[in-house]
Amino acid sequence: MIVGIIGGGQLARMLALAGRPLGIECIFIDPGVDVSAAGTGRHWRGEYDDQALLRRMVASADVATYEFENVPPVTIEYLAQHMTVFPGALALSCARDRLHEKSLFDRLGIPTVAYRAVGSRADLTEAVAALGLPAVLKTRRFGYDGKGQMVLRDKADLDAAWEKLSGPDLILESFVDFGRELSVIAVRGRTGDTRFYPLSENVHDRGVLASSRGRPGDPRTAQAYAYMEVLLRELDYVGVLALELFEVGDRLLANEMAPRVHNSGHWTIEGSETSQFENHLRAIVGWPLGETVSVGHTVMFNCVGHLPDPAAVLKVPGAHWHDYRKAVRPGRKVAHITARAADASGLEAATAALKAFLPGHILG
Amino acid sequence: MIVGIIGGGQLARMLALAGRPLGIECIFIDPGVDVSAAGTGRHWRGEYDDQALLRRMVASADVATYEFENVPPVTIEYLAQHMTVFPGALALSCARDRLHEKSLFDRLGIPTVAYRAVGSRADLTEAVAALGLPAVLKTRRFGYDGKGQMVLRDKADLDAAWEKLSGPDLILESFVDFGRELSVIAVRGRTGDTRFYPLSENVHDRGVLASSRGRPGDPRTAQAYAYMEVLLRELDYVGVLALELFEVGDRLLANEMAPRVHNSGHWTIEGSETSQFENHLRAIVGWPLGETVSVGHTVMFNCVGHLPDPAAVLKVPGAHWHDYRKAVRPGRKVAHITARAADASGLEAATAALKAFLPGHILG
Numbered sequence: 165m166i167v168g169i170i171g172g173g174q175l176a177r178m179l180a181l182a183g184r185p186l187g188i189e190c191i192f193i194d195p196g197v198d199v200s201a202a203g204t205g206r207h208w209r210g211e212y213d214d215q216a217l218l219r220r221m222v223a224s225a226d227v228a229t230y231e232f233e234n235v236p237p238v239t240i241e242y243l244a245q246h247m248t249v250f251p252g253a254l255a256l257s258c259a260r261d262r263l264h265e266k267s268l269f270d271r272l273g274i275p276t277v278a279y280r281a282v283g284s285r286a287d288l289t290e291a292v293a294a295l296g297l298p299a300v301l302k303t304r305r306f307g308y309d310g311k312g313q314m315v316l317r318d319k320a321d322l323d324a325a326w327e328k329l330s331g332p333d334l335i336l337e338s339f340v341d342f343g344r345e346l347s348v349i350a351v352r353g354r355t356g357d358t359r360f361y362p363l364s365e366n367v368h369d370r371g372v373l374a375s376s377r378g379r380p381g382d383p384r385t386a387q388a389y390a391y392m393e394v395l396l397r398e399l400d401y402v403g404v405l406a407l408e409l410f411e412v413g414d415r416l417l418a419n420e421m422a423p424r425v426h427n428s429g430h431w432t433i434e435g436s437e438t439s440q441f442e443n444h445l446r447a448i449v450g451w452p453l454g455e456t457v458s459v460g461h462t463v464m465f466n467c468v469g470h471l472p473d474p475a476a477v478l479k480v481p482g483a484h485w486h487d488y489r490k491a492v493r494p495g496r497k498v499a500h501i502t503a504r505a506a507d508a509s510g511l512e513a514a515t516a517a518l519k520a521f522l523p524g525h526i527l528g
Numbered sequence: 529m530i531v532g533i534i535g536g537g538q539l540a541r542m543l544a545l546a547g548r549p550l551g552i553e554c555i556f557i558d559p560g561v562d563v564s565a566a567g568t569g570r571h572w573r574g575e576y577d578d579q580a581l582l583r584r585m586v587a588s589a590d591v592a593t594y595e596f597e598n599v600p601p602v603t604i605e606y607l608a609q610h611m612t613v614f615p616g617a618l619a620l621s622c623a624r625d626r627l628h629e630k631s632l633f634d635r636l637g638i639p640t641v642a643y644r645a646v647g648s649r650a651d652l653t654e655a656v657a658a659l660g661l662p663a664v665l666k667t668r669r670f671g672y673d674g675k676g677q678m679v680l681r682d683k684a685d686l687d688a689a690w691e692k693l694s695g696p697d698l699i700l701e702s703f704v705d706f707g708r709e710l711s712v713i714a715v716r717g718r719t720g721d722t723r724f725y726p727l728s729e730n731v732h733d734r735g736v737l738a739s740s741r742g743r744p745g746d747p748r749t750a751q752a753y754a755y756m757e758v759l760l761r762e763l764d765y766v767g768v769l770a771l772e773l774f775e776v777g778d779r780l781l782a783n784e785m786a787p788r789v790h791n792s793g794h795w796t797i798e799g800s801e802t803s804q805f806e807n808h809l810r811a812i813v814g815w816p817l818g819e820t821v822s823v824g825h826t827v828m829f830n831c832v833g834h835l836p837d838p839a840a841v842l843k844v845p846g847a848h849w850h851d852y853r854k855a856v857r858p859g860r861k862v863a864h865i866t867a868r869a870a871d872a873s874g875l876e877a878a879t880a881a882l883k884a885f886l887p888g889h890i891l892g
Contacts, residue, residue: 181548184541184568187838187851204548205567437846437868452843457870459823474551479816482801487551504801506821 165449166191168225168247170239172199172207174488174497175231175425178433180204182441188449191225193217200488213239222246227448229403231424233260234306250354250402250448255423258399262304262335262420269418272398274391276418277410282334285326291336292322298339301325305333309495310371315339340417342410347376347428348388351404351443351453352396359443359456360389361436364428366408369468372495376428377463378435384409387416395421404429404444427466427497434484434504435462460504461511465522467499472521477501480517482510529813530555532589532611534603536563536571538852538861539595539789542797544568546805552813555589557581564852577603586610591812593767595788597624598670614718614766614812619787622763626668626699626784633782636762638755640782641774646698649690655700656686662703665689669697673859674735679703704781706774711740711792712752715768715807715817716760723807723820724753725800728792730772733832736859740792741827742799748773751780759785768793768808791830791861798848798868799826824868825875829886831863836885841865844881846874 165188169176172194180190181204190205210217213236228249243249258264269276280291303312314325345366352358362380406426408419429440438454471492474485484502492498503514529552533540536558544554545568554569574581577600592613607613622628633640644655667676678689709730716722726744770790772783793804802818835856838849848866856862867878
């Protein structure tokens with residue numbers, strides 16, 4: 165079984181590694197020279213919309229998927245015309261545009277932050293008048309890891325923000341004074357069979373995910389699953405879907421969704437009976453889904469812009485090292501560490517020991 | 529970090545897959561055209577004693593290891609002169625010759641079956657007179673999976689057995705009427721740090737391992753660990769070592785050892801905090817060893833000579849599929865299935881469900 169993946173980063177790498185024991189091999193299309201996924205499958209170097217490579221993909225792979233939502237629409241259109249592609253075009257078009265995404269949440273009755281589309285400087289003034297300040301001005305597309313957004317605290321911030329982000333495709337969102345950041349990850353198979361992972365409790369540091377902790381039995385679980393279920397059904401979704409949520413009091417507000425395996429689910433490699441990576445593959449190739457029950461207590465820490473010494477990290481009992489084989493650059497995710505323990509106190513001990521390797525890290 | 533492996537079979541494959549998240553990449557020397565490990569690392573095609581490839585290995589890899597004990601001695605000698613090789617030459621020379629192995633057990637006070645070296649037809653008659661019948665005539669070297677051995681039940685069997693196996697390097701062993709077959713797997717690091725896995729309870733079918741079940745807390749644990757500890761210290765061992773044992777009443781008899789990762793430890797991929805594959809790599813590259821505590825209840829089934837449909841296997845809750853990417857041939861190990869469950873009753877249910885995919889399998 166051959167799976168074609170648009171993108172060759174660490175998500176593609178972990179998909180390919182999950183595929184190997186299953187007898188699934190992956191092909192990556194990525195313009196990078198020495199991408200993270202290289203060595204875990206076949207890397208075909210070229211632009212994401214390279215017609216010749218896409219034709220080869222159609223000829224070589226049984227099913228196609230992607231590791232990021234900003235795949236050129238022409239790529240997905242071409243692939244979908246000639247082969248099976250999951251997740252489908254509807255999920256992708258909603259997820260890659262914050263306005264479409266929020267409209268979808270509204271339409272499905274999933275609470276989300278207040279927002280206004282901003283297409284001009286005048287729109288921005290109106291939107292601020294309607295939503296009040298503070299608020300967050302974001303590009304509708306291509307934003308990730310805190311990029312493509314600015315917090316507006318004062319009317320004096322508007323001109324600078326407009327100048328920096330200006331363009332016809334912006335969105336203003338109310339600033340949410342949330343308690344916790346949570347995400348729910350689920351997988352849906354071709355037959356509609358659906359499995360939910362325990363919620364992840366996430367901590368961000370300057371817009372980048374710092375840590376995720378699996379939270380089986382979290383009091384927000386039922387609410388989060390209900391929103392996720394509506395989304396999966398509406399999108400006739402196949403594969404892993406992630407939904408990021410803000411907890412405000414005892415309510416949840418949907419922030420954004422990702423139609424792919426997600427950083428806040430990396431702990432499932434050790435912490436779940438079946439990882440998100442394996443379940444994504446099983447879903448898209450049409451195999452039965454694996455159980456998502458927790459295996460021990462787990463927390464994941466991203467290594468952002470620095471690569472600790474693995475020999476030091478691995479001294480910590482229960483620590484698992486995941487090196488993405490990427491050159492270290494400021495702000496770049498180059499590895500993650502998952503700690504697993506049989507009980508909560510064991511996990512606390514591991515977390516305390518790992519702090520030494522996570523300079524400046526906000527530990528949840 | 530680059531690890532060179534002599535052999536490119538499924539053990540090399542699983543070592544390489546364990547290495548990827550750690551940032552360890554593997555190179556395999558193997559004469560096969562499309563070996564099991566291909567695609568999980570770099571396959572250099574050639575004989576195990578190909579001088580040019582061995583020179584490349586010395587130049588390219590940080591440390592060397594092997595996935596089978598019948599590595600040509602000249603290969604290990606060459607590598608050991610020019611680079612770090614673990615496990616060391618002493619372990620290898622004992623493990624690849626049943627007579628050396630049994631002498632080592634004797635010397636260390638590890639009970640083993642009664643045996644006699646057999647170098648001639650006359651020796652065989654004498655050995656049978658000394659040990660009685662039934663007994664097992666084996667080649668001292670190159671035996672595996674029940675190959676290179678014959679059970680002698682009657683004096684009339686001697687001529688046929690001698691004709692079939694004849695050569696100067698045979699050994700006659702008393703036939704052991706054992707209760708259970710167990711194995712103990714341990715790992716020792718460069719600094720002497722040692723970790724033991726829970727015992728494996730093994731079932732063989734016509735000489736080939738059929739199933740292994742992790743048995744934490746088995747009543748034979750302390751005895752097995754004591755024998756293993758003596759061996760590891762004597763051999764100044766680095767890496768994973770497996771020792772197969774017969775349980776006779778409340779005693780253990782050492783059968784044979786393997787200076788490598790072992791089929792009876794495949795369940796550790798899901799069933800232990802750190803798999804035997806990861807710990808072998810961590811040991812030989814000089815990193816701290818990982819915990820060997822059990823994660824749930826696990827049993828592994830070999831798929832020998834037939835490849836079940838993965839989509840059917842994966843319907844079983846807790847089943848994990850490991851495809852070696854090998855052509856199916858009678859008697860050939862082509863995949864394994866591990867079932868993991870939170871408790872013993874869950875494991876029984878999974879075992880019962882898996883029976884459908886294991887034709888003729890003896891389920892322990």
